[in-house]
Amino acid sequence: MKNIFTEHPNSIGETYLQHMKFASIFGFHMLVGGLACIIHAIFPFLFPKTGSDYLLKMTYFFVERMPKTAEPRMVKLSQMIEKKLASSTPSHSNN
Numbered sequence: 001m002k003n004i005f006t007e008h009p010n011s012i013g014e015t016y017l018q019h020m021k022f023a024s025i026f027g028f029h030m031l032v033g034g035l036a037c038i039i040h041a042i043f044p045f046l047f048p049k050t051g052s053d054y055l056l057k058m059t060y061f062f063v064e065r066m067p068k069t070a071e072p073r074m075v076k077l078s079q080m081i082e083k084k085l086a087s088s089t090p091s092h093s094n095n
Contacts, residue, residue: 013067022065029058 009019033054036047063074070078 026058026061029054033058 033051036050040047
């Protein structure tokens with residue numbers, strides 16, 4: 001019989017409690033980062049980098065925890081970053 005509480009955690013190699021811990025911490029960081037962004041929207045001089053810092057911290061945490069095979073959405077994100085870096089790198093000419 002399928003157990004809806006353990007099916008997803010097991011599919012990513014975690015127990016129910018391991019997944020609960022990760023999801024709870026991740027969700028808390030989302031709330032704090034989101035609240036900082038809302039406050040920053042009203043008062044732009046407050047928390048100018050807090051939202052992006054939380055986002056990057058969470059992304060690193062998420063990627064470190066991923067199985068050895070990357071999900072297509074993470075591959076796409078990586079490709080977007082590479083494209084952005086390539087288009088923003090100044091070209092050096094010998095003229």
